[in-house]
Each structure stands twice: as C-alpha cells, then as structure tokens.
Amino acid sequence: MTECVLGVDLGTSAVKVSAVDRAGNIIAQEAFDYPLSQPQSGYSEQNPNDWVMSTTVAIVRLILDDHIDPAQITGISYSGQMHGLVLLDQDYHVLRPAILWNDTRTTAEREEIEQTMGDEFVRITGNRPLEGFTLPKLLWVKKHEPELWDKTAVFLTPKDYVRYRMTGKLGIDFSDATGTTLLDIHTNQWSQEICDRFEISDRILPPLVHSDDLVGTVTAEYAEFSGLSQDTKVFGGGADNACGALGAGILRPEVVLSSIGTSGVILKYEDHPTDAYQGQVQMEDHVVNDAYYSMGVTLAAGYSLSWYKKTFCADLTFEQMLNGAAASEIGAHGLLFTPYIVGERTPYADAEVRGSFIGVDATQTRGDFTRSVIEGVTFSFRDLLEIYRQAGAHFKRVVAIGGGAKSPLWLQMQADIFNVPVQKLENEQGPGLGATMIAAVGLGWYPDYQSCADQFVHVDQVYQPIPTNVERYNQIYALYHEVYPQTKDLTHQLQALKADH
Numbered sequence: 399m400t401e402c403v404l405g406v407d408l409g410t411s412a413v414k415v416s417a418v419d420r421a422g423n424i425i426a427q428e429a430f431d432y433p434l435s436q437p438q439s440g441y442s443e444q445n446p447n448d449w450v451m452s453t454t455v456a457i458v459r460l461i462l463d464d465h466i467d468p469a470q471i472t473g474i475s476y477s478g479q480m481h482g483l484v485l486l487d488q489d490y491h492v493l494r495p496a497i498l499w500n501d502t503r504t505t506a507e508r509e510e511i512e513q514t515m516g517d518e519f520v521r522i523t524g525n526r527p528l529e530g531f532t533l534p535k536l537l538w539v540k541k542h543e544p545e546l547w548d549k550t551a552v553f554l555t556p557k558d559y560v561r562y563r564m565t566g567k568l569g570i571d572f573s574d575a576t577g578t579t580l581l582d583i584h585t586n587q588w589s590q591e592i593c594d595r596f597e598i599s600d601r602i603l604p605p606l607v608h609s610d611d612l613v614g615t616v617t618a619e620y621a622e623f624s625g626l627s628q629d630t631k632v633f634g635g636g637a638d639n640a641c642g643a644l645g646a647g648i649l650r651p652e653v654v655l656s657s658i659g660t661s662g663v664i665l666k667y668e669d670h671p672t673d674a675y676q677g678q679v680q681m682e683d684h685v686v687n688d689a690y691y692s693m694g695v696t697l698a699a700g701y702s703l704s705w706y707k708k709t710f711c712a713d714l715t716f717e718q719m720l721n722g723a724a725a726s727e728i729g730a731h732g733l734l735f736t737p738y739i740v741g742e743r744t745p746y747a748d749a750e751v752r753g754s755f756i757g758v759d760a761t762q763t764r765g766d767f768t769r770s771v772i773e774g775v776t777f778s779f780r781d782l783l784e785i786y787r788q789a790g791a792h793f794k795r796v797v798a799i800g801g802g803a804k805s806p807l808w809l810q811m812q813a814d815i816f817n818v819p820v821q822k823l824e825n826e827q828g829p830g831l832g833a834t835m836i837a838a839v840g841l842g843w844y845p846d847y848q849s850c851a852d853q854f855v856h857v858d859q860v861y862q863p864i865p866t867n868v869e870r871y872n873q874i875y876a877l878y879h880e881v882y883p884q885t886k887d888l889t890h891q892l893q894a895l896k897a898d899h
C-alpha cells in the first residue's frame with residue numbers, strides 16, 4: 399500500500415485537496431467550491447461551516463471515488479486564504495460569518511491604526527496597516543458588534559478553523575500569524591504593545607505553532623464524518639501564499655512567484671524582514687522556519703475574470719472565453735481594463751478606487767473585452783514587479799501558479815508583459831502541493847524543504863518573452879500606468895454617489 403499525504407488548499411473560490419505519495423507524485427485531486435457573500439459593496443464574507451463541509455466532501459470523494467484507503471493517508475496539512483477573521487465563543491462555536499481578506503469595510507480602523515501607531519506599527523509587524531489584515535477586522539467587530547465581541551473567546555484564520563474541526567486543537571501557524579498584524583515579526587511573539595494599544599485581550603489570541611508541527615490527530619467524531627483514520631497525523635500548515643511559494647520551489651531570492659488565484663500575487667523570498675520596499679509590499683513569515691517573504695497583492699486578479707465571465711459570458715467556459723481573447727490582438731484593439739473592481743491593495747492602498755474599461759470603441763468584440771481583462775490584470779502584476787525592480791531586484795525567472803496559470807495565453811502574456819521567462823509547473827495547484835510538502839517534512843519523509851522540493855516540484859514548460867510583444871506591451875503599460883491617477887477621483891466620487899442612494 400502506497401503511503402500518501404493530503405494537502406488541503408482552502409482557497410477563496412473552492413477547496414482543493416491533493417493526495418501525494420512519498421515521491422511527490424500526485425495520485426488524486428478533488429475540489430469543491432463554496433459561495434462568497436457580498437451583503438454590501440466592499441463586504442466579503444464566507445460561512446466557516448461551508449469550508450468544513452466542502453473539505454469533507456473532497457476527502458470523501460478521494461476515499462470513495464479515487465479509492466484512496468484511509469490507512470494510506472499518513473499525514474494532512476493545510477494551505478489557507480489569509481487574514482480572514484473567524485470568531486469563536488467559549489464553546490468554540492462560530493459567532494458570525496468570516497470576514498475575508500478582500501473585505502474593505504475597515505478603512506476607519508486602518509486609519510485608526512495608522513494614527514495611533516504610525517511607523518511603530520510598520521517596525522513591529524513589517525507591514526503598514528491595510529484593510530485586508532485581521533487586526534482592523536477585530537477592531538471593526540469590537541466597534542460595530544460589541545455583543546459579539548463580548549462573547550469572543552478566541553479568533554482563528556480560515557485554515558486554522560478547518561484544522562480545529564478536524565483535530566479539536568486550536569492553533570495558528572507563524573505565516574498566518576504575521577498576516578494578522580498582531581505578531582512581532584522580529585521576535586515571533588504576539589505583540590503586547592499592539593494588543594495594549596488597541597485593547598485586545600491576549601485571551602483571544604490562538605496558540606502559535608510552526609507549520610510542520612504535529613498539532614494532533616483526527617478526532618473520533620471527524621473520522622466518522624469523513625472516513626479518515628484517527629491515526630492520521632495533522633500538521634500546522636500555512637498561509638496560501640507561503641504554501642504556494644513552497645509548492646513552486648521559491649526557496650531563494652532570485653526566483654519570483656506569480657499567483658493568479660482569486661487575488662493576484664507577486665512574491666519574493668527574503669532571508670530576513672527588510673524595509674527595502676518602504677512598506678509598499680507586505681512582509682510575512684514563510685512556512686520555512688526563520689525565512690520570510692515579501693509580496694504585492696492585486697485584490698481582484700482571477701476574480702476580475704470570473705466576475706467578467708459571470709456577468710458577460712455566462713454561456714461560455716473559461717477555455718471558450720479565452721479562445722475569444724486569443725483571437726483578439728495585443729492591446730485588445732485599443733481597450734484597457736484596470737482590475738480595481740473591489741478596490742486595490744498594491745501599489746495603491748485604496749479601498750475606494752474602482753476599475754474601468756478605457757477606450758471602448760464600437761468595433762470591439764467580446765473577445766477584445768476578455769483580452770483587456772486579462773491584460774489589465776497582468777499589467778497590475780507588472781506594477782508589483784516594478785516595485786521590486788526599483789529596489790534593485792533582478793529576476794531570472796517567474797514561476798506561475800493559480801487558476802490563471804491553466805491558460806497558455808495568459809502564461810505567454812505574463813512572459814511578454816514582465817519580460818522575464820515564465821515557468822509553468824506540472825500542477826498549477828502550488829498551495830496544495832506546498833501543504834503536502836509540509837506534511838511530508840513533518841512526517842520526516844524529508845529532512846528539509848529543499849530536498850522535498852527537489853522531489854515534489856516539476857517544471858512543465860517555460861514561456862520565453864517574445865521581443866516584439868514585449869515592446870508593444872511596454873507602450874501599452876505606459877498608458878495603463880496613467881489610468882489610476884487619472885480615474886481615481888472620478889471613481890471615488892462615483893462610489894460616494896452610490897453610497898448616498
């Protein structure tokens with residue numbers, strides 16, 4: 399019987415569970431999606447029980463449909479969407495829907511943090527305050543839902559809640575703990591100073607664990623529910639971007655990650671927390687102990703495309719829609735899209751800005767609009783790469799992961815817009831693979847992450863930049879770069895008008 403580990407990747411659109419053997423072969427994968435609720439503009443919530451149910455369905459399918467024997471599954475670990483706030487009462491029941499990373503209701507709380515602590519906050523956490531982090535969400539609940547705040551016994555981030563339901567053990571790993579901005583990134587302790595300044599009791603802070611720590615085993619109750627064995631060992635896991643970086647073999651600084659999931663990320667490995675980017679990008683603990691990473695985040699990357707598909711191309715598959723985009727041309731016949739449809743995080747920390755189609759022309763087709771959406775998202779990634787280039791970084795290659803990396807058109811576009819070779823991996827599910835690597839190292843199958851990556855991470859294809867395309871995209875990027883400053887005030891005013899009625 400082949401031993402295997404499960405990697406649970408709790409994304410924003412779906413959970414994907416991968417079963418991988420000791421040699422790093424993916425033996426089966428199952429996915430199950432869940433809804434995203436936007437009760438008001440700027441709000442983004444999910445029901446934590448949906449995560450547990452969907453994860454369980456995926457595991458049951460691995461056992462029943464893919465014939466994985468529960469006794470084969472030696473270990474499990476997790477990759478999770480970051481920053482989301484799950485509040486639990488004293489019986490560890492969920493108090494309200496989880497407030498997600500892309501929820502921007504917390505501008506007042508972000509400003510309060512900035513005004514109260516200023517540069518001291520950046521010094522402690524490695525991050526300037528942003529709406530998406532967990533701390534402003536805690537402050538929002540404290541202010542707007544005091545009755546729930548009083549009942550709060552502990553908070554968790556999303557994958558930690560799923561792990562809790564499987565093991566009965568509370569905990570948060572360091573890569574997700576930095577994403578709360580309650581952790582001192584230099585000491586890896588919860589920051590007493592931040593807790594004191596914002597009157598957050600340390601009672602509600604979950605215990606800290608390392609990603610590859612053995613947190614527990616599957617409870618009898620969850621074993622009965624899912625079919626898993628109670629002997630299965632469960633390891634801490636990590637933030638999805640840290641796991642994505644691990645699953646893409648980003649274990650040194652000269653290779654950069656590009657992830658097109660619901661969000662979009664350009665991520666760089668760092669040996670130590672650095673202020674080289676002057677707070678323009680996030681700084682987080684890696685899942686690898688004593689390592690870090692920085693990243694810039696586009697809030698709506700794959701989400702721009704899935705919003706566009708749902709709204710304008712519900713009759714088409716992703717492949718059909720992207721075939722239409724391939725039939726268009728570079729620049730989409732004069733159409734430019736900016737992906738600020740839920741506000742933006744990097745390089746513009748602006749929750750109020752909204753996206754735009756610029757240059758709409760009566761001759762344009764649906765294929766042009768589709769193309770402009772993926773070009774606009776890729777230009778927003780170029781903005782992120784430029785932050786690194788301005789800080790002196792030089793990248794030999796980009797490793798592409800996430801749902802967007804399924805598209806050859808989008809992969810070539812990344813190579814052309816970044817002017818760097820782009821590697822596609824055999825499996826674009828980087829975070830899920832990273833989660834299996836955590837379990838593999840936790841179980842002692844490999845002595846360290848590098849030797850595990852040597853076995854688990856396989857390059858499928860490299861997309862080289864095409865010089866004529868690079869030149870053409872450089873011209874269009876110069877115009878893209880103008881759209882934010884020239885439309886910011888207009889979109890802010892439109893948002894305000896919308897809010898008034």
Ligand SMILES: Nc1ncnc2c1ncn2[C@@H]1O[C@H](COP(=O)(O)OP(=O)(O)O)[C@@H](O)[C@H]1O
Nearest residue numbers: 409410411412659660700701703716800801802
């Ligand atoms: N065939 C495809 N080609 C390009 N993009 C795709 C395709 N299928 C899905 N996507 C994009 O991938 C995104 C989901 O990626 P994924 O990495 O699964 O996200 P998450 O981890 O946030 O759930 C969707 O928002 C969608 O726009």
Ligand SMILES: O=C(CO)[C@@H](O)[C@H](O)COP(=O)(O)O
Nearest residue numbers: 409410479480499659660661
């Ligand atoms: O907020 C961030 C990173 O800071 C997001 O990247 C989330 O971690 C969600 O990831 P995906 O669901 O898009 O993978």
